[in-house]
Amino acid sequence: xxxxxxxxxxxxxxxxxxxxxxxxxxxxxxxxxxxxxxxxxxxxxxxxxxxxxxxxxxxxxxxxxxxxxxxxxxxxxxxxxxxxxxxxxxxxxxxxxxxxxxxxxxxxxxxxxxxxxxxxxxxxxxxxxxxxxxxxxxxxxxxxxxxxxxxxxxxxxxxxxxxxxxxxxxxxxxxxxxxxxxxxxxxxxxxxxxxxxxxxxxxxxxxxxxxxxxxxxxxxxxxxxxxxxxxxxxxxxxxxxxxxxxxxxxxxxxxxxxxxxxxxxxxxxxxxxxxxxxxxxxxxxxxxxxxxxxxxxxxxxxxxxxxxxxxxxxxxxxxxxxxxxxxxxxxxxxxxxxxxxxxxxxxxxxxxxxxxxxxxxxxxxxxxxxxxxxxxxxxxxxxxxxxxxxxxxxxxxxxxxxxxxxxxxxxxxxxxxxxxxxxxxxxxxxxxxxxxxxxxxxxxxxxxxxxx
Numbered sequence: 001x002x003x004x005x006x007x008x009x010x011x012x013x014x015x016x017x018x019x020x021x022x023x024x025x026x027x028x029x030x031x032x033x034x035x036x037x038x039x040x041x042x043x044x045x046x047x048x049x050x051x052x053x054x055x056x057x058x059x060x061x062x063x064x065x066x067x068x069x070x071x072x073x074x075x076x077x078x079x080x081x082x083x084x085x086x087x088x089x090x091x092x093x094x095x096x097x098x099x100x101x102x103x104x105x106x107x108x109x110x111x112x113x114x115x116x117x118x119x120x121x122x123x124x125x126x127x128x129x130x131x132x133x134x135x136x137x138x139x140x141x142x143x144x145x146x147x148x149x150x151x152x153x154x155x156x157x158x159x160x161x162x163x164x165x166x167x168x169x170x171x172x173x174x175x176x177x178x179x180x181x182x183x184x185x186x187x188x189x190x191x192x193x194x195x196x197x198x199x200x201x202x203x204x205x206x207x208x209x210x211x212x213x214x215x216x217x218x219x220x221x222x223x224x225x226x227x228x229x230x231x232x233x234x235x236x237x238x239x240x241x242x243x244x245x246x247x248x249x250x251x252x253x254x255x256x257x258x259x260x261x262x263x264x265x266x267x268x269x270x271x272x273x274x275x276x277x278x279x280x281x282x283x284x285x286x287x288x289x290x291x292x293x294x295x296x297x298x299x300x301x302x303x304x305x306x307x308x309x310x311x312x313x314x315x316x317x318x319x320x321x322x323x324x325x326x327x328x329x330x331x332x333x334x335x336x337x338x339x340x341x342x343x344x345x346x347x348x349x350x351x352x353x354x355x356x357x358x359x360x361x362x363x364x365x366x367x368x369x370x371x372x373x374x375x376x377x378x379x380x381x382x383x384x385x386x387x388x389x390x391x392x393x394x395x396x397x398x399x400x401x402x403x404x405x406x407x408x409x410x411x412x413x414x415x416x417x418x419x420x421x422x423x424x425x426x427x428x429x430x431x432x433x434x435x436x437x438x439x440x441x442x443x444x445x446x447x448x449x450x451x452x
Contacts, residue, residue: 038110039108046186061097108140110146115129118296125299147173147179158179180206182203203225205231248281249285253325266451289365291364352419383402433448438452
């Protein structure tokens, strides 16, 4: 994190010295009257829905993002997320403003940080975006402000932010201003009705008053807000949620391998088990796991465990199982081609679906990217089609876009279903392809269809 200039630091101290703290009763009254001004740093998959939620609830919201294209889109009422419509943004145009200049947060009473937290090449938590967000906010903090970290982070990150705020501005979180952790639980393109409104929200502040204010704020847009005893509990709870999914998805991959050897349909078996109304939560196999949560967050847990001398062998093995899955997809393609007298080098392979899940255009950590990379390394001629992803490049090299036609499918040596958008899994054109590898176990059984 870079050091604030003398001028910026003076601004922060002036704000701290010159602005009277917002009293508890005043904060409550301003929330009720919708006169509290809310700032959002980061207008991505978690930040923009949050900004829309507060704006819809009647608050004046300023969203800050370094991506000028996103800022322009928001101000023009144009959504770039699958869960939000243009109309929804246009309806709150008077309440929601997007900017690239964080100085606009000077008047914000509450600021929520919603930036990504990826991993580094050595699989450690990369808090660069969080640090940059705080850096941009520091000159504009004032006494009485509420700052909420929503990004998924390793345990202890919020406490670290508190130390930086105190050291750099002289404002003590829990005394002069209010700091809390409220991890996001957004599921893009969720098809089961879970939204910002009805998904329970965890909140942990550095003091009881910090927690109270953050809970009160989020109660305006979430039906259920669950206070916890500390920011660390909130941080670790979110990481554990996704680690739970990682381990169970890895189990589903191993179970899928077994079902293939037993010649049993894995989805039917899992669906049958899921009829038990308690003690079981179905997870389904696929070509790997993408997005910014499941492939990433458990690494935060493993990293901290190693630092504490604790071996999370189950978690680390589950991560390896999922990380190896794209290579297993390519190995299965090579095996099926060999059974038919062919080989991977020079084979025409079409990937159907590139984004990491149906209904979104998100390519972050998408398994398809690794599948394409490994196929190319082994000499295959790769193309793809995905209605959500009009163009695609892997390692800087463009991937040819194919069309969903009988002629195209018939010309392939192998068609690989990676992500099934819409109703494509039910399309009769699959029958035209000479060989299909179904990595999701979603296609109807057929003579040309093999499972991963």
